[in-house]
Amino acid sequence: MGIPTKKEIESALAERIGTERQKRFSESTVAVCGLGGLGSNIAIALARAGIGKLILADFDRVDISNLSRQQYKANQTGIFKTDALRENLREISPYTEIETHCVRLCEDNYSAILKNAGIICEAFDKAEEKSRLVNFVLEYMPEKIIISASGMAGLGSPDDIRTRRITRNFYLCGDGKSDMKDHALYAPRVALCAMHQALAVLRILDSPENAVPEIY
Amino acid sequence: MVKINGENTDSAGMTLSEYLSTTDYNRARIAVERNGNIVPKKEYETTVLENGDSLEIVGFVGGG
Structure with a gap:
């Protein structure tokens, strides 16, 4: 069996989710900032769901310790996460447009890298970096929607992880408490939080005219 | 009264900065929403901070 064509994959998706929704997803651009346990999972879920273009940013390389929860393979240790995830996404969803930025995101480059994304997923691991990006987007890029994550470490209840809408264009996923400095990170719970973020993207895009919905 | 993270406080008249100084929040790890805006x-x-204000201080924790 060869790789299906773009048209075949699109038709198969449209058959299940409807032509209009498939079109809306395929015309959307979403940025994923940080490609660790959250970001690698978010990107794969969004590619599968039919998001047309992903902007992926991370400066780091795949480390052996990442294999416990991040969507990389053992033979990818040592290579840049942007390259590794691009490769994995190409195998999973060959026609998703991928733009990668192998840089450390900061105030100097947020605007340039994120300008074409309608929705931004914050998927960093350090609390300071989360705060910096969220504050920057809300202050200087008010036309964007940001979906951030805080609190997914440890083996606490999955039901403590939730999605809340903090302002018109700021959504926050996680339990809000469990810090990686106190707990290890486990694949299922990090992925749960990542899936909250990915689902929030789809729910927002699914709302009429992309108006930010009262969904949470 | 000023509602902060769901609790009524008598912080009206204080600046946000002054209020934060009374708490354990690290300013490098927060985002503050006030009446729907950041x-x-x-x-x-x-x-x-004014009477009737409603604030949410989001304190980020590490992990990702």
Whole structure:
């Protein structure tokens, strides 16, 4: 069996989710900032769901310790996460447009890298970096929607992880408490939080005219 | 009364910066929503909390 064509994959998706929704997803651009346990999972879920273009940013390389929860393979240790995830996404969803930025995101480059994304997923691991990006987007890029994550470490209840809408264009996923400095990170719970973020993207895009919905 | 993270406080008249000084929040790890809008970090010093305000201070924790 060869790789299906773009048209075949699109038709198969449209058959299940409807032509209009498939079109809306395929015309959307979403940025994923940080490609660790959250970001690698978010990107794969969004590619599968039919998001047309992903902007992926991370400066780091795949480390052996990442294999416990991040969507990389053992033979990818040592290579840049942007390259590794691009490769994995190409195998999973060959026609998703991928733009990668192998840089450390900061105030100097947020605007340039994120300008074409309608929705931004914050998927960093350090609390300071989360705060910096969220504050920057809300202050200087008010036309964007940001979906951030805080609190997914440890083996606490999955039901403590939730999605809340903090302002018109700021959504926050996680339990809000469990810090990686106190707990290890486990694949299922990090992925749960990542899936909250990915689902929030789809729910927002699914709302009429992309108006930010009262969904949470 | 000023509602902060769901609790009524008598912090009216204080600046946001003064209020934060009474708490354990690390300013490098928060985002502050006030009446539906984010408060820019550079306005923490000049934002005066008023009766009837509703704030949420989001304290980020590490992990990702």
